[in-house]
Amino acid sequence: MKKERSPAEPEAVWKEKDMSGGRKVDAMVIILRTSGCSWARTGGCTMCGYRTASLSETTEQDLMCQIDKVMESYKGEPFVKIYTSGSFLDPREIPIPVRERILREFAGCERILFESRPEYITEGVLAQLPSNVTIALGLESSDPDVLKVSVNKGFTPDDIARVGHMIKDAGLSVRTYLLLKPLYQTESVAIESAVESVMFAKDFSDEISVNPVNIQHGTVVERIWKRGEYRPPWIWSLIEVLRRCAGCGPRLMSSPSGGGSQRGVHNCGTCDRKALDAVERFSFTQDPKHLEAECDCLKSWKAYMAAETMLGTPSDLDRGLGSDLAVRLP
Numbered sequence: 001m002k003k004e005r006s007p008a009e010p011e012a013v014w015k016e017k018d019m020s021g022g023r024k025v026d027a028m029v030i031i032l033r034t035s036g037c038s039w040a041r042t043g044g045c046t047m048c049g050y051r052t053a054s055l056s057e058t059t060e061q062d063l064m065c066q067i068d069k070v071m072e073s074y075k076g077e078p079f080v081k082i083y084t085s086g087s088f089l090d091p092r093e094i095p096i097p098v099r100e101r102i103l104r105e106f107a108g109c110e111r112i113l114f115e116s117r118p119e120y121i122t123e124g125v126l127a128q129l130p131s132n133v134t135i136a137l138g139l140e141s142s143d144p145d146v147l148k149v150s151v152n153k154g155f156t157p158d159d160i161a162r163v164g165h166m167i168k169d170a171g172l173s174v175r176t177y178l179l180l181k182p183l184y185q186t187e188s189v190a191i192e193s194a195v196e197s198v199m200f201a202k203d204f205s206d207e208i209s210v211n212p213v214n215i216q217h218g219t220v221v222e223r224i225w226k227r228g229e230y231r232p233p234w235i236w237s238l239i240e241v242l243r244r245c246a247g248c249g250p251r252l253m254s255s256p257s258g259g260g261s262q263r264g265v266h267n268c269g270t271c272d273r274k275a276l277d278a279v280e281r282f283s284f285t286q287d288p289k290h291l292e293a294e295c296d297c298l299k300s301w302k303a304y305m306a307a308e309t310m311l312g313t314p315s316d317l318d319r320g321l322g323s324d325l326a327v328r329l330p
Contacts, residue, residue, distance in 0.1 A: 007033060007058040008065035013073050017284075019207075019251065020079045020110045024284055027079035030070050034058055034093045037086025039117060039154050045140075046152050046183055049216025054085040063098045071105060078110040088114035089125055089135075103130060113175060118155055118163040126170040133172050134206070137164060140179040142200035143193060150182035152220075157200060164204030176205040176250075180212040180241065180265070181233040183221060186308040187301075191237050198245040198252070207251040212238050212265035214258035225263075231316035235259070235267045235275040236301040239291050242279065246288040253283035271295035 005011075011031040018027040036054035037044065044051065074080075082102065086093050094102075106112050107130060115136040139160045140151050147153040160176070167174050178197045181190035194210060201208055212233045215225050224230045238254055245252055256279070258264025260272035267275055274293055281290035307317050 005033070005055060007055045007062040008069075009033065010066045010070055011053045013070055015077065018079050018081070019253075019284065025079050025110070026077045027081055028074060028077040029081045029083070031083045032063065032066055032094070034063070034084045034086070036093065037084075038090055038092055039086060042154075043152060046150065046220035047179070047213055047216065049219045049222075050085045052218065060095045060098060063094070064101065067098070067101060067105065074105075079113070080106045080109050080111070081113045083115060087116040087120050089116040089120035091120075103133075107132075115177075118159045121163040121166065123166065123170070126167060126172065129170075129172060131171055134175055135167050135172060136175040136177060136209075138177045139197065139201055140177065141182060141193060142197040146182055146185075146193065150184050151179065161200070161204055164201070168204055173206040174204055175207040175209060176201040178208060178210050180210055180238055182213065183224060183230060184314055186305070186314045187231075187234060187237055188305045188309060190233060191240050194241045195244050198241070198248060202249045205250045207253060208245075210238065210241055210252070210254045212254070212256050212259075214256065214261075214265070215263035225316070228319045229315045231314075231318060232258075232263065233265050234301050234304070235265050235272060235279070236298060238265055238279060239275065239293070242282055243288055243291050246282075246286065246291075251286060254279050255283065268295065268297035268300065271297060 011033045014029050016027050016029060017024050019025070031053060034054050035056055035058045036051055040051045082088060084093055088094050109132055111134055112132055113134040113136055115138060121135065137160050139157060140153060141147055142157045144156050147156065164174050164176065178194055178201065180194050181187065185193060198208055213221060215222050215232060221230065242252055242254065256265045256276065259276045260266055266272050271293065278291050278293045282288065304317055308314065
């Protein structure tokens with residue numbers, strides 16, 4: 001029997017490693033069970049399944065109870081990351097008294113990170129935030145057509161650039177999220193698009209996280225993937241983006257969800273763990289030497305991109321032509 005989800009309980013709390021002050025530190029990650037993303041109510045983003053982490057009946061008091069539970073798990077980690085189904089700065093999702101309490105509870109942290117859409121970020125709101133705040137911005141792509149057609153993001157790259165500079169001017173820091181291989185992109189186009197997006201975001205970002213698409217339940221991306229018309233990116237493509245953008249200015253990182261699975265960024269299966277470990281090492285050290293990894297499927301990855309270009313399709317060629325593309329194609 002499926003356990004009933006309580007609006008007074010956070011969706012998840014766990015510990016991991018991240019960077020603060022130029023060193024690797026312990027971080028606590030919190031996913032609050034909110035009433036949901038305002039943008040999702042109008043359709044939402046094509047790849048986002050986080051609406052399943054929300055409960056429409058969640059009240060302000062429920063959120064206060066969730067914070068009580070969170071504080072039972074907090075052991076003084078210097079970095080706290082707080083995620084919701086949508087935007088931390090949306091007062092309909094996180095009422096202002098709840099926001100104020102969270103900021104008080106973690107006032108002694110080195111870093112507090114949360115995400116927000118640009119429409120909730122104003123100079124007045126920024127003036128009320130402490131200096132240890134990092135605001136994560138889900139840019140996804142610097143191509144306005146990709147944001148509109150592939151992602152359905154509801155804002156433009158210029159909207160993100162504007163608030164990114166505003167955040168920096170307020171003395172706070174910015175982590176920008178980019179999406180590797182949104183819908184309708186071939187593998188080679190996805191690489192070039194991600195590199196262009198990094199170059200667009202570097203001037204207003206302290207950190208840039210390149211997030212390969214993972215197939216979340218109940219999304220537009222999942223429906224297209226199930227039809228065989230989409231394949232999540234190769235890990236080799238992620239490594240290529242990181243290698244080409246290394247040293248561009250901001251810290252460059254990636255922590256792929258679902259990595260190594262058919263729903264996430266993956267290679268042949270044999271080398272996936274080794275390749276993902278290389279990405280993790282680079283994310284902490286920023287040393288491109290840590291991106292070095294080898295496998296016979298590198299040839300398959302290159303052949304896959306050549307086949308996509310020749311056929312003019314972003315469909316999942318692994319399913320259509322099999323996994324021996326490197327043998328079939330020059």
